Amino acid sequence: MHSDLVISHDFSLRTLNTFGIDARARHYARITAPAQLAAVLADPPLAALPRLVLGGGSNLLLTGDFDGLVLHMATSGREILPGGGEHVLVRAQAGENWHAFVEWTLAQGLGGLENLALIPGTVGAAPIQNIGAYGLETKDVFHSLTAFDPASGEMVTMRAADCRFGYRDSVFKQHPERGLIIVDVTFALPRAWRPNLRYAELANELANELASGLTNTVAGQGAAVPTARQVADAVIAIRRRKLPDPQVIGNAGSFFKNPVVSAAQCAALLERYPALVHHRQEDGSEKLAAGWLIDQCGWKGKSLGAAGVYPKQALVLVNQGGATGADVQRLARAIQADVQERFGVLLEPEPVFV
Numbered sequence: 287m288h289s290d291l292v293i294s295h296d297f298s299l300r301t302l303n304t305f306g307i308d309a310r311a312r313h314y315a316r317i318t319a320p321a322q323l324a325a326v327l328a329d330p331p332l333a334a335l336p337r338l339v340l341g342g343g344s345n346l347l348l349t350g351d352f353d354g355l356v357l358h359m360a361t362s363g364r365e366i367l368p369g370g371g372e373h374v375l376v377r378a379q380a381g382e383n384w385h386a387f388v389e390w391t392l393a394q395g396l397g398g399l400e401n402l403a404l405i406p407g408t409v410g411a412a413p414i415q416n417i418g419a420y421g422l423e424t425k426d427v428f429h430s431l432t433a434f435d436p437a438s439g440e441m442v443t444m445r446a447a448d449c450r451f452g453y454r455d456s457v458f459k460q461h462p463e464r465g466l467i468i469v470d471v472t473f474a475l476p477r478a479w480r481p482n483l484r485y486a487e488l489a490n491e492l493a494n495e496l497a498s499g500l501t502n503t504v505a506g507q508g509a510a511v512p513t514a515r516q517v518a519d520a521v522i523a524i525r526r527r528k529l530p531d532p533q534v535i536g537n538a539g540s541f542f543k544n545p546v547v548s549a550a551q552c553a554a555l556l557e558r559y560p561a562l563v564h565h566r567q568e569d570g571s572e573k574l575a576a577g578w579l580i581d582q583c584g585w586k587g588k589s590l591g592a593a594g595v596y597p598k599q600a601l602v603l604v605n606q607g608g609a610t611g612a613d614v615q616r617l618a619r620a621i622q623a624d625v626q627e628r629f630g631v632l633l634e635p636e637p638v639f640v
Contacts, residue, residue: 291315291322293332302358303343304406305614306536306605311338311356317381318360320441320469323434326357333436338640339467341380341408344538345415346638349611357467359410364390373474375429380410380468384417388518391475397514398427398475401482404525406532406539410468414458415636416451420521421484425451429474433466441469454543454636481517491520528599536605537596541618542576542633555629576625576633577601583624593617615639 297314300306313335315326327333336354340346361381366374374396378387384407388399401422402412411417412424413431428446435442450457458466483489492512512520530537547555552572555562559582563575580586580600587597592609593616596602603614622633 290318291325293326297356299340299343299348299352299356302340302356303346303348304532304536305343305347305538305609305611306532307348307609307611307614309348309351309611311352311354313355314358315355316358316360318362320361320434323357323436323467323469324439326355327436328439337436337465341411342383342406344406344532345411345636346640347538347611347614347635348640349615352640359408359467361469363470366394366396367472370474370477372477373429374477375472375474377470377472378409379470380408382409383407384409384412392515392518396475397479397481397517399473400514400518401488401521403518403521409471413449413451413468413471414456415454416456418454419525420488421482423451423453425449427473427475429472431471432469434469436465436467442466453546459638479514481512481514483517487524488517488520491524492516495520529602530596530598530604535596536609537602538637540576540601540636541603542580542601542621543636544573544576545579545631545633546571546573547631548572551630559629574631579625579629579631579633580621583621583628585621585624590617590620595621611639 294314295312297311298308299311300308313332317323332355338352338354338356340356340358359381361379364376364378364382364387366376369375376391376396385404387409388403391399401420402417405417405419413428416424418424425446431444433442433444448457450460483492495516496510496512529539546567549570549572552564552574563578565573567573577600580595585595586600588595589606591613592606593613594604594606596604603617618635626632
């Protein structure tokens, strides 16, 4: 066993998941160096147990105690790599806080991640979920990652094609049985940066800020073009208005994926619901706003027991105090049933249920 590795038993996970669910792990190890992964999984009794890899705990719902081994990725480190051509390559360890990493890239004068500011969680979780916001996804700025393969005991390098990215999806979710553990992630940030203002909400926020006298702009692009810092500030302002702080009220951010439907299905819905919020995708399909669908079913601000729907954003389910994973599941299923009955659309949860 690695000399710095400590295995804890009957360990509370309440502070390690943003929902604040009070579940316990049979065994727990805080991983601060990649070599510890090989050491702990070289122990046959531990390696044979069910395994849960935790980062920031921001994208999971603990539905009960975990009768296995929790590996908490707490590695740290970030660096700018040489080369990259038209891109600047930036690498971060899996345990780095995601928002702190975004802020660090901005402090280095690097744009590209600003639309993903203030998303909770760690760097290692970003490719698993293919996190995204305001017209940008991890896959758009992804270069490669290093993962530990428990089957071989070796580190493997994975490129974008290996990760099989989809909407809030990746090979890590598609094939969890492989057990790959992300160790670090490298991003390719554009040297010739341009703001991504595809989403009207973000563009409007920035327009208001610029009109208020925030005049620092990208050199050579004219007075109307914001800086990456300004885009990040606008994203942060929007998210803080709409989403609860997990330190104050337990939640996992957006609980449901925005459903993608055919153009024909969207058109049929628009005939019945002209105010339907939708976004045309590159392949001609339409992405619907799950929050709008939930709100139309009257769930915003409502609750079932200790689990509720956040009053400012219907897409967010919250722990109102002492909720269990079963409480949150029951609320989610009731919402799914109402949305499907009214709109004929099935909402899929974003968090992983454990």
